[in-house]
Amino acid sequence: MATRKPTAPELHRQAVAAYVAAGGEESVQRVITAVASLSKKLDQWYARQLADLDLASGEWAVVAALAKAGEPLTPSQLADLTNVAPSSMTHRLDKLAERGLVERAPDATNRTRVFVALTEDGWQLFSLAIRGSDVVESDVLQDLSEKERGELARLLEVVIARLDDIEA
Amino acid sequence: MATRKPTAPELHRQAVAAYVAAGGEESVQRVITAVASLSKKLDQWYARQLADLDLASGEWAVVAALAKAGEPLTPSQLADLTNVAPSSMTHRLDKLAERGLVERAPDATNRTRVFVALTEDGWQLFSLAIRGSDVVESDVLQDLSEKERGELARLLEVVIARLDDIEA
DNA sequence: CTCGAAGAATTCGACATCGAAATATTAGCA
DNA sequence: TGCTAATATTTCGATGTCGAATTCTTCGAG
Numbered sequence A, B: 001m002a003t004r005k006p007t008a009p010e011l012h013r014q015a016v017a018a019y020v021a022a023g024g025e026e027s028v029q030r031v032i033t034a035v036a037s038l039s040k041k042l043d044q045w046y047a048r049q050l051a052d053l054d055l056a057s058g059e060w061a062v063v064a065a066l067a068k069a070g071e072p073l074t075p076s077q078l079a080d081l082t083n084v085a086p087s088s089m090t091h092r093l094d095k096l097a098e099r100g101l102v103e104r105a106p107d108a109t110n111r112t113r114v115f116v117a118l119t120e121d122g123w124q125l126f127s128l129a130i131r132g133s134d135v136v137e138s139d140v141l142q143d144l145s146e147k148e149r150g151e152l153a154r155l156l157e158v159v160i161a162r163l164d165d166i167e168a
Numbered sequence C: 001c002t003c004g005a006a007g008a009a010t011t012c013g014a015c016a017t018c019g020a021a022a023t024a025t026t027a028g029c030a
Numbered sequence D: 001t002g003c004t005a006a007t008a009t010t011t012c013g014a015t016g017t018c019g020a021a022t023t024c025t026t027c028g029a030g
Helices: A008-021 A026-052 A057-069 A075-081 A086-098 A120-140 A146-166 B008-021 B026-052 B057-069 B075-081 B086-098 B120-140 B146-166
Strands: A102-106 A114-118 B102-106 B114-118
Touching (some): A026 A057, A026 B026, A057 A120, A075 A114, A086 A102, A120 B146, B057 B075, B057 B102, B057 B114, B057 B120, B075 B086, B075 B114
Antiparallel strands (some): A102 A114, B102 B114
């Protein structure tokens, strides 16, 4: 590699510049680009961390979705939450069930539906992964004061509150 | 669906609560979770928008990476930038080249390497997509003042500056 | 009550992606 | 120079994902 590998801030500036040059608005692109590259980097770390647990990132998404919901979900709901086709979920659940991380149970009131729930092992895996990743995440945010973190979270949450209204 | 579909802020709160319950730190999880869900939603919108241009999101990633770099890149670099295995890049580039969006050219000084560049059509497609998506992105940020957008961007950029130092 | 439409999960064939191996070229060193 | 290690791309077999079709159940109009 003749040219040095660019740093994250350099990549960020390049990206914003390119988007602005192509007709995007600067204040918008600075935010959007930063969110995208931050998320991308985090995903990479998670993938590595999950590899240690012998879990594909899509499988983790299922476990996390169930943990967040705190109650059983149907395969369709899981497919929706994890951004995957319902047909793909079937196989994923097969594998996760085989490993004993989730359980399928028929819905007594509606026999077309199936409920998927985390097993005890599933919960333990979730907790283990979270505690591990929290360390990395704290490192990422180490340059922000507690007050700044709160402000950052607040601003992001304002944006999130807008998400549902847009769909159109 | 018996239960109403949860809104984005509800999902966000649930996620933070689950992560904190599993041992994560709150100020960290609020930020990380918000970044993740925002990024996910944006990806969904991009995927839809790109479908109109008959472009898979991975193909877009290649076009965007080349546009941001502003110069030709090798398949390996593109694979790295777009988070994909080098072997997968081969086929993607084949397809993009077939559509006339990129061009491959051998590197005269090192015959192991190949340079990939955007064609004129590739640049036009990039510009078209950016102008289209900027509209959606502006909508997402509409609840933030110009000053708040600047502050949000600044905080995110502080975090990004830290990214490279962590790899360990 | 019956029949057709709608909804949910699964199966199936086609295609994209992955990791490992293969190929070709360059770089380093005795 | 000659030989080995390293680098870059591509090929290949296995696996995951997608969209369409399938099966089964429930809902609703007449």
